[in-house]
Amino acid sequence: MLHTFGLFAVLFGTWILLSGHFTPFLMIAGAICVAFTVYVTFRMDLLDHQRDYIGPVWRLPVYWLWLAGQILVWSIIISSKVLAPRLNIDPAFERVPCTQKSDLWRVLYANSITLTPGTLSTNLRNGDLEVHALTQSAMSDLKTGKLDQRVTVAEGGKPTTGEKL
Amino acid sequence: MIFLAATAALIAAMALALARAFAGPTVYDRILAVNHIGTQTVLLIAVFGFITERPDFLDISLLYALINFIATIAVLRYVKRDPANVKKQS
Amino acid sequence: MILDILSWIAIAIGAFFVIVGGLGIWRMPDLFSRMHPAGIIDTTGAGFILLGLLLQSSDWLVSVKLALIFIFLIFTSPVATHALAHAALLDGLKPWTRGRDKMDDKDGQT
Numbered sequence: 223m224l225h226t227f228g229l230f231a232v233l234f235g236t237w238i239l240l241s242g243h244f245t246p247f248l249m250i251a252g253a254i255c256v257a258f259t260v261y262v263t264f265r266m267d268l269l270d271h272q273r274d275y276i277g278p279v280w281r282l283p284v285y286w287l288w289l290a291g292q293i294l295v296w297s298i299i300i301s302s303k304v305l306a307p308r309l310n311i312d313p314a315f316e317r318v319p320c321t322q323k324s325d326l327w328r329v330l331y332a333n334s335i336t337l338t339p340g341t342l343s344t345n346l347r348n349g350d351l352e353v354h355a356l357t358q359s360a361m362s363d364l365k366t367g368k369l370d371q372r373v374t375v376a377e378g379g380k381p382t383t384g385e386k387l
Numbered sequence: 388m389i390f391l392a393a394t395a396a397l398i399a400a401m402a403l404a405l406a407r408a409f410a411g412p413t414v415y416d417r418i419l420a421v422n423h424i425g426t427q428t429v430l431l432i433a434v435f436g437f438i439t440e441r442p443d444f445l446d447i448s449l450l451y452a453l454i455n456f457i458a459t460i461a462v463l464r465y466v467k468r469d470p471a472n473v474k475k476q477s
Numbered sequence: 478m479i480l481d482i483l484s485w486i487a488i489a490i491g492a493f494f495v496i497v498g499g500l501g502i503w504r505m506p507d508l509f510s511r512m513h514p515a516g517i518i519d520t521t522g523a524g525f526i527l528l529g530l531l532l533q534s535s536d537w538l539v540s541v542k543l544a545l546i547f548i549f550l551i552f553t554s555p556v557a558t559h560a561l562a563h564a565a566l567l568d569g570l571k572p573w574t575r576g577r578d579k580m581d582d583k584d585g586q587t
Contacts, residue, residue, distance in 0.1 A: 239545070240446070242538045290524075297494060297521040304501040304514050313510055315572045336555035339516045342509065344562040354562065354572055356513040389485045393526060396492035400499030400518070407502045407511070415508050415565040422557055423502060423515050426550065427495065430526050433546060437530055445542040452546055456553035463564050 230260050281376040288372060293338055300339040300356060314361040319350045321374050331373040335364065390438045397431045414466050418459065425455035484532035491525030498522055507573040508565055512558055519554035523547065 237252040238244075303311060322328045332343040332351055340360035345352040355361035401424050408420035429452045436444025494517050501514020527547045534540050 239538075239541050240449070293520050297517050300501070300513055300517060301494065301497045304497050304504060309504065309506070311505070311510055313572055313574050315509075315574060332559065333555040336558050337516070337520055337551070339513055339520065342512050342516070342562055343559060344509075344566055352566075354509045354512075356510055389488050389529075393488050393492045393529075396496050400495045403499035403503045413508060413565070413570065415561060415568070415570065416511065419508065419511060419515060419561055420502060422561070423498070423518055426519055426523065426554070427499075429546065429550065430495070430523055433527065433530060433543070437533060442534075442536065442539045442542070445539060445546070449542060449546050449549065452549045452553070456549075456557055459557045460560060463560055466564075 226260060226264065229263065230256055233259060281378075285372055285376045289334055289337070292369070296338050296340045296360070299360075303356065311356055312358050314355045314358055316353060316355075316361060317350045318353045318364060319370075321370055321379070322377055323379060324377070327373060327377045331370065334369060334373065338369075390434050393434050394431065394438070397427050397434065401427050401431075418462055418466070421462075422455065422459045425451070425458070429455065480532050484529040486529075487525050487532065488529030491522050491527075491529060494518070494522035494525060508570060509562065509572040512562060516554070516558060519550060519558075523550050 233256040234252060237256060238249075241248055241252065303309075320328055320331050322331055328346060332346050335341050335343040335351065335353060340356045341364050342354045343351050344354055353361070353364060355364065404420045404424045404427070408417045408424070411417045411420060429448050432444050432448040432451060436442055436448065498514050498516075498518035501517065502511050505511040505514060524547060527543050531540055531543045534543065
């Protein structure tokens, strides 16, 4: 039930933000549209199931800021690779373990890998990811497990290596 | 002024991606190129809205971002495991 | 005025990264290596251009829409890229490497 109301609130908030008009007609039309959408979602039996544990949400912005920094650094590195007169790339394609517990956080980890230029997750199976990297250094940087540890800590788990984050 | 420079850069990048969409040996290269032409179009529409000082264009841009994603996934569903595509790689 | 200059710098950086991404899509030798420069367009290029536009906007509604565009791009682009790479792998495309990869298959690209 909480999930239903949460979906309603999020959708209606999006409607208000995107319309920018606050006349009664538009508000009522929005409420009707959102209610219909929630009803269809309910009919599709997508609501009120057991959800993955999201964890301490306040750690996410810290993680996102760190990830933005990583993305910037790797963008510059990959840009220098692209602009080099002779193409100096050495792709690697390997399996990388992931230590997250729930599927949601594994997906977040895989998407973080894909978002970082230079590494690209291609498959997510039981306990590990297939990763394609543009250079060997990108792969070895990923294999140090910094990103993995960050996501695991953001999930609320204990870091498995003693490395300081 | 800077908006025009950004527009020029976006159009140049779109031309490069379009060349890849024509040349790309496999169908996946073409999908990748078209997907990123779509991303650049989103940015182009947003910048264009600022050039003409009509922020309504941002709504179109927002819609384009979502449709671009759906289109990529839909086309991927369509070409996946099509035997005609496998032969072209050799 | 300072805000203007900041936004110009941000848009210029974004335009630079977008061009680099386009060049990368054209230059790289195979599909999987093409995806990396393409990712630069989606994250850094789009991020800086939208940041520059955000600094220019006067209306809060415009700012919210720019932020929403950025959020949608940042959430959908890795999913699309992942789906594309996964479909290409299922279809039998092999990533090109320099011949010392640790996966079992070493056919390489055509």
